[in-house]
Amino acid sequence: MNSNFVIAVEAVIPLFCLMFIGIMVKKYHLLSSIELVHLNKMVFEVFFSIMMFYNIYTTDLASTLRPKLMIFGAAALFVIYIAAFSLVCFFEKDNRRRGAMIQAIFRSNFVLMGIPLVSNIFGDDAIAVPTMMIAIIVPLYNILGVFTLETFRGRKFAFWPIFIQVLKNPMIVGALLGAVCLLIGLPIPKPILKPLGQITAATSPLALIILGASFEFGSSRKNKLQLGICVISRLLIVPAVVLTAAVLLGFRGIELVTLISIFCTPCAVASFAMAQQMDSDADLAGNCVVFTSLLSCFTIFFWILLFKELGMF
Numbered sequence: 001m002n003s004n005f006v007i008a009v010e011a012v013i014p015l016f017c018l019m020f021i022g023i024m025v026k027k028y029h030l031l032s033s034i035e036l037v038h039l040n041k042m043v044f045e046v047f048f049s050i051m052m053f054y055n056i057y058t059t060d061l062a063s064t065l066r067p068k069l070m071i072f073g074a075a076a077l078f079v080i081y082i083a084a085f086s087l088v089c090f091f092e093k094d095n096r097r098r099g100a101m102i103q104a105i106f107r108s109n110f111v112l113m114g115i116p117l118v119s120n121i122f123g124d125d126a127i128a129v130p131t132m133m134i135a136i137i138v139p140l141y142n143i144l145g146v147f148t149l150e151t152f153r154g155r156k157f158a159f160w161p162i163f164i165q166v167l168k169n170p171m172i173v174g175a176l177l178g179a180v181c182l183l184i185g186l187p188i189p190k191p192i193l194k195p196l197g198q199i200t201a202a203t204s205p206l207a208l209i210i211l212g213a214s215f216e217f218g219s220s221r222k223n224k225l226q227l228g229i230c231v232i233s234r235l236l237i238v239p240a241v242v243l244t245a246a247v248l249l250g251f252r253g254i255e256l257v258t259l260i261s262i263f264c265t266p267c268a269v270a271s272f273a274m275a276q277q278m279d280s281d282a283d284l285a286g287n288c289v290v291f292t293s294l295l296s297c298f299t300i301f302f303w304i305l306l307f308k309e310l311g312m313f
Contacts, residue, residue, distance in 0.1 A: 008305035011120045015113055016297050018205050022212020031213060040210050047203040048111065049174035052131060054200040056178030057188070059128035066129060069255045070136050073262060076242045077137065080263075081106045081144050084233070095152040097226055099280040102148050103271040104230040104288035105238065107141050110134070111171070112211055112269065114261030116204040117300070121313070122254055124201070130258045135175045137262060139166045145271065149278040211269060215290050223284045230267070230288045235299040239264040243303065253313045257304075264303045266292030 025031055031039065084105040092098050108114070111134060118130045143162055150157045166172060181188070188196075242263040246256060267288045275285035307313060 004305060004308040007121065007308055008301050011117055011304050012297060012301045014120055015116060015208060015300075018208035019212035019293070022209040023215065024212075025209065026213040026215070036210065036213055040214065043203065043207050043210060045170045047199055047206065049170035050196055051200045051203045052134065052171050052174030053178040053181075054193075054196045055128050055131040056175055057182050058193075058197075059131075059182070061182070064128040064132055066132070066255060069129075069251070069258065070133065072246065072249065072251070073133055073259065074136055074140060076245065076259075076263065077106065077140055077144075080238055080242065085148070091229075092226065094281075095154075096279065096281040097223070097284055099149045099152040099278070100271070100275050100282075100285040100288070101226055101230055103145055103275070103280075104267045104285065104292070105233045107145060107268045107271050108234070108262060108265040109211075109268045109289075109293070110137055110262045110265055112204070112207050113265040113296075113300075114258075116208065117261045117265070118254065118257055119204070121257055121304070126254055129254050130261055131175075133258055133262065134171060138169065138171055141268065141270075142166045142169065145274055146278075149274060149280050153279045211293070214269065215293070216286055223281070223287065226284055227287050227291060230284075231291050231295060234267055234288070234292050235264070235296055239299075239303055243307070247307075247310075247312060256307060256312050260300075260303055260307070264296070264300050266296040 081102075084102045088098050088101045088105070092101060110130075115127055115130050115134075119127050143159075143166060146162050147157050180186075239260070243256070243259060246259050251259060267285075269289055272282065272285045272289050274280070276282040
């Protein structure tokens with residue numbers, strides 16, 4: 001069997017096995033909806049914060065800090081956002097749908113699915129590079145997401161309150177604390193660092209199980225065209241454009257796979273919650289999350305296999 005095919009399978013299958021476990025948890029009612037909400041909150045506010053801290057604190061800055069990758073990732077995200085905003089506003093006239101569609105196109109499930117994807121290909125020691133990217137990508141996702149939904153809700157966008165909220169994001173707090181402790185050389189005793197590492201190892205699997213258990217299939221018939229545009233854009237058009245540019249600019253190896261983990265993963269679960277809270281089309285947002293998550297099993301496999309066959313990593 002082609003070794004590149006095997007690598008692609010080994011990168012993708014673990015993600016969806018964990019999500020399938022979550023689907024079974026939901027099917028057999030092992031967690032109530034309230035328990036699931038609390039568990040999800042714990043993972044995002046505690047586990048991901050610890051993961052960010054641990055990965056940055058234990059990293060070798062000389063080998064993991066990639067300014068070129070950070071600049072390209074942020075620039076590509078802005079270009080995708082502007083293109084999505086312009087095209088959606090041109091073709092879609094309903095403001096409630098506009099916000100949900102724009103978020104679905106530019107905002108990916110990078111943290112939940114991208115980090116374990118890199119780990120499955122390069123091993124746990126390599127996730128420091130995509131972890132560094134979280135500190136750039138996640139704040140941009142939050143700021144642009146709020147800006148978009150506030151715009152189509154008809155309210156004024158206030159940058160500084162939103163920026164302060166972004167700084168309070170548990171992942172950003174963990175990243176900043178990890179960076180400070182690393183830069184000042186603060187020694188953390190092994191008996192404390194070890195359990196932090198164990199929590200870090202458990203974070204992605206638990207988050208993917210919760211993602212599977214959180215799937216809700218809404219009514220997709222009334223939004224078929226909009227849903228189709230979002231799914232095709234998120235899983236095919238955005239990756240094709242960004243990854244082509246990345247290859248032409250010379251990104252290879254873990255840097256290219258990190259970009260795959262950012263721009264090829266499905267719609268962010270947070271986009272559904274934000275759509276609910278900010279008067280956007282929550283049904284459309286929810287269906288975008290579900291359908292892109294399910295179909296990304298095939299599209300992520302395709303992108304990994306393609307670039308592996310081309311010898312890019």
